[in-house]
Structures are given as structure tokens and as C-alpha cells.
Amino acid sequence: MNNMQIIRGFRDILPENIKLWQKVEKEAKELFEDFGFDEIRLPVLEKTEVFARSIGEATDIVEKEMYTFPDRKGDKLTLRPEATASMVRAYVQHKMYASDPVRKFYTIGPMFRRERPQKGRYRQFYQIDAEIFGVESAYVDANLIFLLNELFSRLGLSDLKAHINSLGCPDCRPDFQKALLNLLESKKEELCPDCIRRKESNPLRTLDCKVPQCKEALKEAPTTLDFLCKECHGHFETVKRVLKQQNVEFIEDKTLVRGLDYYTRTAFEIQTTSLGAQSAVAGGGRYDLLVKEMGGPDIPAIGFAIGFDRLVEVMEALEKSADKQLLDLFIIALGDAATEKGYYWSTDLNLKGIRCEIDYRGKSLKALMKRADKLGAKYVLIAGEKEIKENALILRNMNTREQISISADNPVADIVGAFKKNN
RNA sequence: GUGGGUGUAGCUCAGUUGGCAGAGCGCUAGGUUGUGGUCCUGGAUGUCGAGGGUUCAAGCCCCUUCACUCACCCCA
Numbered sequence: 001m002n003n004m005q006i007i008r009g010f011r012d013i014l015p016e017n018i019k020l021w022q023k024v025e026k027e028a029k030e031l032f033e034d035f036g037f038d039e040i041r042l043p044v045l046e047k048t049e050v051f052a053r054s055i056g057e058a059t060d061i062v063e064k065e066m067y068t069f070p071d072r073k074g075d076k077l078t079l080r081p082e083a084t085a086s087m088v089r090a091y092v093q094h095k096m097y098a099s100d101p102v103r104k105f106y107t108i109g110p111m112f113r114r115e116r117p118q119k120g121r122y123r124q125f126y127q128i129d130a131e132i133f134g135v136e137s138a139y140v141d142a143n144l145i146f147l148l149n150e151l152f153s154r155l156g157l158s159d160l161k162a163h164i165n166s167l168g169c170p171d172c173r174p175d176f177q178k179a180l181l182n183l184l185e186s187k188k189e190e191l192c193p194d195c196i197r198r199k200e201s202n203p204l205r206t207l208d209c210k211v212p213q214c215k216e217a218l219k220e221a222p223t224t225l226d227f228l229c230k231e232c233h234g235h236f237e238t239v240k241r242v243l244k245q246q247n248v249e250f251i252e253d254k255t256l257v258r259g260l261d262y263y264t265r266t267a268f269e270i271q272t273t274s275l276g277a278q279s280a281v282a283g284g285g286r287y288d289l290l291v292k293e294m295g296g297p298d299i300p301a302i303g304f305a306i307g308f309d310r311l312v313e314v315m316e317a318l319e320k321s322a323d324k325q326l327l328d329l330f331i332i333a334l335g336d337a338a339t340e341k342g343y344y345w346s347t348d349l350n351l352k353g354i355r356c357e358i359d360y361r362g363k364s365l366k367a368l369m370k371r372a373d374k375l376g377a378k379y380v381l382i383a384g385e386k387e388i389k390e391n392a393l394i395l396r397n398m399n400t401r402e403q404i405s406i407s408a409d410n411p412v413a414d415i416v417g418a419f420k421k422n423n
Numbered sequence: 424g425u426g427g428g429u430g431u432a433g434c435u436c437a438g439u440u441g442g443c444a445g446a447g448c449g450c451u452a453g454g455u456u457g458u459g460g461u462c463c464u465g466g467a468u469g470u471c472g473a474g475g476g477u478u479c480a481a482g483c484c485c486c487u488u489c490a491c492u493c494a495c496c497c498c499a
Contacts, residue, residue: 008490060497064424082499111499116424118493127499194496205497258498269499280499307499334457367452369459377459384457398459 009114009123019325020312025108027154028128028306035147037104037130042086044110048076054085054290056261058201065113079112082260083129084287084303085294091133092296101134101299108308120278120310131303133291138238141266141286142246144304145239148270148282149248151306157272157314160281163253164243164268166236167204168224169288173264176227177203183221190217208255223254232265239266262287266302274317275310282306326376329415331358332368334384341408342383348412354419372398379418381411 006012013021029039052062067079080086087105090096096103108128115121130147132140145162152160168176184191184199184206191199192211199206206218228236243250250268258267267285275281284304291299329349333342342358349356357375359368365384372380382394392405395415406414 005490065497113498115497116495117491118495121498125499210495260498277494278499283499305499310499332458364452365457366459369457371459373459380459382458386457394458396458401459403458 007123009117011122011124017312020315021308024155024308024311024315025128028106028108028151031147031151031154032106032130035104035143037106040087040090040105040107042080042083042090042107042109044080044112045077046080046086046089048078050089050294051078051081051085054088054260054262054294055082059261061113061260065115067112067114081113082111083107083109083127083305084131084262084290087129087131087303088290088294088296088301092291092294097134097291097297097299101297103133104131105133106130118278119276120307120313122309126308128306128308129303131301133301134299135302136288136300138235138266139242141235141239141302142242142248144284144302145243145250145268146246146248148304148306152270152281155311155315157311157318159274159318160270160272160314162243162248162250162268162270163256164239164250164266165253165256166224166228166232166239166265167257167263167267167285168228168232169264172227172229172232173224176222176224179222179227180204180206183218187217190214204257207257224257225252225254235265258283258285262290262293264288268304270306272310272314274314278307278310280307281310281314325355326378327357327372328354328377328419329356329379329381330368330372330375330377331356331381332365332372332383333358334365334382335388338383338385338388341388342381345381345412349415352412352416354416379415381415383408 032039048066048068051066055062057063061081066081068076071077087107091103106129109126110124111127112124114123117123130144132144145164149162167173180203181199184195184203188196188199190213191206192209192214194211195206195209195214198209204224206214207221207223209215209218225236240250240252253269256267256269258269263285265286265288268283269280270282271279272281273279282304284302286300286302288300291297291301331342331346333339339358339360346356346358357377359371363371365382369380377398380396380398382396387393388408391408393408393411394403395406395411395418396403
């Protein structure tokens with residue numbers, strides 16, 4: 001096996017697939033800018049501490065999925081597994097809250113997690129990330145979900161559903177956790193091995209276990225919603241009311257728990273059915289405690305991440321293709337003199353915005369006509385020795401087979417003119 | 424990390440009880456000395472994922488390993 005191979009779980013996004021990526025990126029940027037978000041670009045490497053502190057030491061991401069290594073000086077560095085931690089780090093480091101605590105950012109880029117690859121899951125994957133700092137109001141929670149919904153609808157995706165839940169806050173979460181732990185303890189004979197483990201590491205996770213026996217045992221389990229304090233309850237009700245008012249369809253999903261420690265109150269996920277087990281295309285939530293935890297002041301925040309790769313895959317599954325870019329003109333130059341002229345013409349045409357190609361391999365007219373056809377050329381310019389001598393190049397319309405004769409003195413102007421007339 | 428499936432031409436895949444490595448598409452050259460798409464004819468392209476074993480003989484059987492893939496776990 002050839003060793004010069006891409007790393008496992010990494011992939012090349014090839015030109016034949018890039019159009020959808022560009023389309024998604026363009027739509028997202030336009031929408032976010034319209035909604036008042038500013039782009040921010042963040043590094044791919046951070047000190048390990050940035051992620052360990054924010055995501056949670058005991059989470060799977062930090063425990064076993066990060067690409068972590070010492071640099072030459074011995075500092076422990078990590079390839080970012082998600083964007084929010086870096087976003088908060090930047091917000092705090094530049095003391096952005098000092099001049100204006102209310103900030104809205106988005107960023108697009110690669111993330112890295114060393115998991116076993118499968119459908120819709122890669123070790124380098126891309127996220128489109130948006131965060132709002134400094135607003136506690138439930139209106140921005142609803143607004144972010146609305147924004148996701150709008151983006152997906154603009155991309156023509158309809159099989160996506162928003163799931164929302166509230167995880168409570170430090171006031172109400174402890175009571176809930178106590179109640180849940182009590183129940184887990186009493187039912188521990190019936191739980192699957194994974195849930196026995198979760199009981200210790202991340203009790204919330206037992207709520208969305210897929211093993212039927214666990215589901216049955218935990219049917220009566222308390223949920224975060226049962227224990228919400230008055231403020232959290234009101235916050236959640238507002239989110240739901242506003243979404244209804246704006247005709248955003250959603251499912252209240254009390255099994256929706258998110259894996260990162262920093263979430264509080266609103267948690268949401270956009271799910272699809274067309275991607276096998278990887279149902280989450282976007283996910284996010286509120287993290288009112290994280291800015292402070294990362295050394296900043298007590299400032300609330302909320303954000304989401306869209307799984308770019310997954311989104312593109314959903315679109316591919318629904319055959320939402322983007323148009324292939326075809327060629328405007330293919331120049332067939334036969335002989336050395338014609339080839340040299342053809343080179344200058346093609347460059348000039350490129351500069352004038354005409355997508356034009358020429359072939360230098362000295363092939364036959366027939367072979368080049370085939371190539372022009374393969375490239376989808378709208379026109380072919382034929383410049384053979386005869387045409388040069390007689391000062392009469394042939395411009396052939398490949399759809400109508402119509403051919404006109406143009407002078408070899410300044411064919412670029414004639415061609416540009418022809419394109420203007422047709423467009 | 425655990426389990427299942429799959430590795431044969433650039434792509435999609437056949438390959439029988441172990442007996443000369445194949446097809447379609449694509450590529451390429453012709454079919455009127457200079458006109459594409461359809462059609463016809465010819466041509467090129469293989470470490471049968473890799474390493475080892477069994478055998479007179481292995482793409483096929485056995486062992487090891489790697490990769491891809493799906494699922495679990497977890498998450499976007």
C-alpha cells in the first residue's frame with residue numbers, strides 16, 4: 001500500500017464537489033451578516049487548557065478525542081475540537097466586554113476530533129459557528145434557532161427538525177440531579193452497562209440511551225424540565241412562544257442533553273433522518289457561566305455550530321446539486337503560429353471574464369472538437385493554418401452548429417461582442 | 424476503544440468445485456488528408472490492498488496486517 005496517503009478520517013474535498021460548499025458558505029455569510037453577526041477568525045491550535053477547562057475534563061472529547069501534543073518548548077497544545085472555547089477565549093483575552101459586552105460573531109473552519117470515522121463523521125470536519133455574547137434574554141435564544149431554520153430553508157432543506165430542551169441553571173440543576181441519581185440507583189439492576197457507567201460519569205446522558213430496556217426503566221425518570229426554577233421555566237416558555245409566533249416548527253425534546261459541560265438553560269439541535277446515525281446537523285445552546293469560568297466577567301452567552309460536512313451530505317442526499325461551471329469558449333489552434341496567437345487570445349479573453357481554454361498537445365481537429373464537447377464549451381474558435389492565411393477564423397456555436405467567420409486581426413473584440421449580445 | 428461488511432483496471436463491479444485476470448463506463452487512436460455529441464472498429468491501463476502460510480497450482484482456502492465502510496460509544 002502506498003504510504004503517501006491522506007490521514008485516516010481526513011479527506012480531500014475535490015473540485016467536483018466544492019460547489020455545494022461554496023453555496024452553503026455564501027448563504028450562511030449573507031444571512032449572518034444581515035442579522036448583525038461579524039466574522040471572526042480564530043486559530044486552529046490552542047493551549048490544551050482552553051478546551052479542558054471549557055468543555056469539561058470528564059467529557060469524552062477531552063478525555064480521548066483530542067489531538068493533543070507538546071510543542072518544541074513543551075507546552076501542551078491541542079487542535080481545536082470545537083469553536084466555542086476559542087471564541088470565549090478571544091472575547092475574554094481582548095476584553096471585548098469592556099467596550100461593548102454585546103457581541104455577535106460567526107466563524108467557519110475546521111475542527112479535529114480523533115474518533116472512529118463513519119458516515120457524517122470525520123476527524124477533520126468543518127463547522128459554521130455563531131455566538132452571541134452579553135444577552136441573557138430568551139429572545140436571542142429564539143433568534144438563533146430562527147436563524148438556523150431560515151438558513152436551512154434557504155438551502156432548500158425541509159426534512160430538518162429543531163429539537164429543543166432546557167437544562168436549567170445552577171439553581172435548579174442540583175435538585176434535578178439528585179432526583180435522577182436516586183432513580184438510577186433504584187433501577188440499577190435494569191440498566192445497560194453503558195448506563196451504569198454513565199450514572200457515574202454523566203448521568204444526564206442516560207436519558208437518551210437507545211437500549212429498549214433502559215428506555216423502559218427510565219420512562220418515569222425525572223427530566224430537567226420537571227425541575228426548572230421559575231426563571232428558567234419562564235425563559236424556556238418565552239423561547240417556545242416566540243418560535244411559535246414566528247412559525248418555526250420545533251419538537252420539545254426532554255431527552256435532548258448535550259455532551260459539553262458548559263451548557264445551561266436552552267439546548268437545541270437540528271436533526272435529519274437522511275444521515276444514518278449522525279442525526280445532528282447543527283447543535284447549540286446557552287452557556288451563561290462559561291465566560292466567567294474562562295476568566296472573564298459574569299457575562300451570559302449562547303451559540304451554535306453547524307456541521308458543515310453533514311449539511312453538505314444532506315444536500316447531496318436530497319440531490320441539491322449546484323450547477324457545474326461550463327466553458328464559454330474553446331480555442332482550437334492547429335500549428336505553431338496559430339498556437340502562439342491562440343495563447344495570447346485566450347489570456348486576453350480570460351482577463352475580460354470569459355472562461356476560455358486552449359489545448360497545447362498538438363492533437364487533431366477531431367480530437368480537439370471532442371474535447372471542446374467534453375468541457376461543455378458554448379463556442380469553439382477554430383484557427384488552423386488555412387484560417388490564419390486567409391485571415392478568416394471560424395467561430396462555431398456548439399449548440400446550433402452555426403459557424404461564422406471572424407477576422408484574425410482582433411478576434412478577442414469580436415468574441416467579447418458576441419458574448420455581450422447573447423447575454 | 425468494541426462489533427459487522429467490503430478491498431480485483433481511473434470509476435462501478437463480475438470472477439464457478441482452487442486451473443491462462445474479465446465486463447460496462449471512462450481514456451486513447453481510427454472510421455473522408457481539417458468539424459463534437461449517436462454509431463462502428465482497434466488500443467492502452469492491474470503489486471487481484473499488503474505480508475506470510477497450505478498446494479503441482481491461490482483473486483478464491485488459512486493466519487496476520489492495513490485501508491475503506493456501517494453501527495456502538497460520543498458528537499457537528
